[in-house]
Amino acid sequence: MSVRALLARSLPPRLVDWSLFALVGLAAATGLTSFWVGHPAGAAVFWTHAVAGLAMLPLLFVKFRRVAGRVRDRRAWDRTTPLSIALAAVAVAAAATGVAWAVGVTVPLGIWTLLNLHILVGILLVPLLLVHLRARYRPLRRADVRERRVALQYAGLVVAAGITSACLRWLAARLRTPAATRRFTGSRALDAESDVPVTSWVADDPDPVDPATWTCSVGGLVARPLELGVDDLDPTVERRVLLDCTSGWYAERDWRGVRLGDVLDAAGVREDAAWVTVRSVTGYRWSLPLDEARDALLATHLSGERLDHGHGYPVRLVAPDRRGFQWVKWVERIEIRRRPDPRQWVEIFVSGL
Known part of the structure; x- marks a missing residue:
């Protein structure tokens, strides 16, 4: 039996929904935390972020497969359906940009990179998910999690996500893409002869400092x-x-x-x-x-x-x-x-x- 079929048959719908909610929360928390981590001792934060993001992919597939019929039938729509579709699109965009950056895809986005876009859609995902949860809240039941095989399946998801993360790094190195030089933070190396880019956080851009009066x-x-x-x-x-x-x-x-x-x-x-x-x-x-x-x-x-x-x-x-x-x-x-x-x-x- 394929992994897709196994997930579709074995995971209760509510458990899938709450798992996606938990993984988005974990990915958002580790993503924000990663901004403050520059020492290799904090590499686990980035690994957890990658695993959380990759573990969402099979669950998103199960979720989309379950709701596809209702989305295709416009008569089944309610006032929250457009929001749900927007949430799905942003979730796919967050996953796609993260994977693309990991394997070395380069897309011209002006002063932005795919990583910047990944951060933006990742941040947007959180409020959309909270609004969606409020509109379609269904509490998790004991029956949804009481079977031991559920724990084994989730352990398998984490292992598979970790292996996939390592494979993406191997693929980038094998293809010699720009991501082959990634640090644990995800940042790519500049050429040794390249000038260091001029970047500023938020909108910092003061007038040039006068050295005669500066102290x-x-x-x-x-x-x-x-x-x-x-x-x-x-x-x-x-x-x-x-x-x-x-x-x-x-x-x-x-x-x-x-x-x-x-x-x-x-x-x-x-x-x-x-x-x-x-x-x-x-x-x-x-x-x-x-x-x-x-x-x-x-x-x-x-x-x-x-x-x-x-x-x-x-x-x-x-x-x-x-x-x-x-x-x-x-x-x-x-x-x-x-x-x-x-x-x-x-x-x-x-x-x-």
Whole structure:
């Protein structure tokens, strides 16, 4: 008996529906979490996201097969049927764009990539599913899950999804597609000679900074607040650091600047300090634990050249093992705190608007 027939015969309709709901929730949660994961220790988040997405595919097939007759018969439609069709289309689009990106498909979408499109339709899937659930809610019954074979079938789905994920990576490598160089985050490698793209989170695009008037203040829980100008930053530290952008690319490049830990030592960090917030001229900001911040770089140069405006002139944060949107550009203030700056969760969505 085929897997398709086995699923169609054995899985109760309500269980299929609730399983899809749970998998969409898991995929959405891991997808959002992945934005903050840049270290290989967090690779399980991305693997879980891939498995959740791939496990949905056979369940979607069973669901579509069950409702196909009602969709084809316009007389059977009710006021929620168009929403259900839209939900199905978005679910297929999310799955298709994810698989296409994994195997290396490249589609010209202007400044976007297929990964950006995958993220967009994935986010859209969540509210559509919640509205659909409200309109067609049916509680799960004990009879739907009491058979042991159901657990075995779901274990099989997870195993099959994991194997499929590994096969997609193998296929990309075998065909030598752009996805052959993917990191665990899904980002693809830039050519060694390629310029690092200029990207900004949300709408950050300030006027060029005037070096004659620019200063970077260091304050908060410090003994000696500082006010640094361009000439006060002697770029003597050079490090090769990997920048992994949530747009779907990564690049290892040489960055030169000042070790943030040296700046903190010069300011005299107090004993009750635990976090360092780095803020941009746009209001955008991000907080790092104190120990991690000490290892970060206030970069003034990229690949031997002075930073240009698009890359954050005069100073940008270089935070190893952090995603690119956390590398704050156009730095104007460093604040030492007891806790992370709560405003970062607002500014991350509205800065530059």
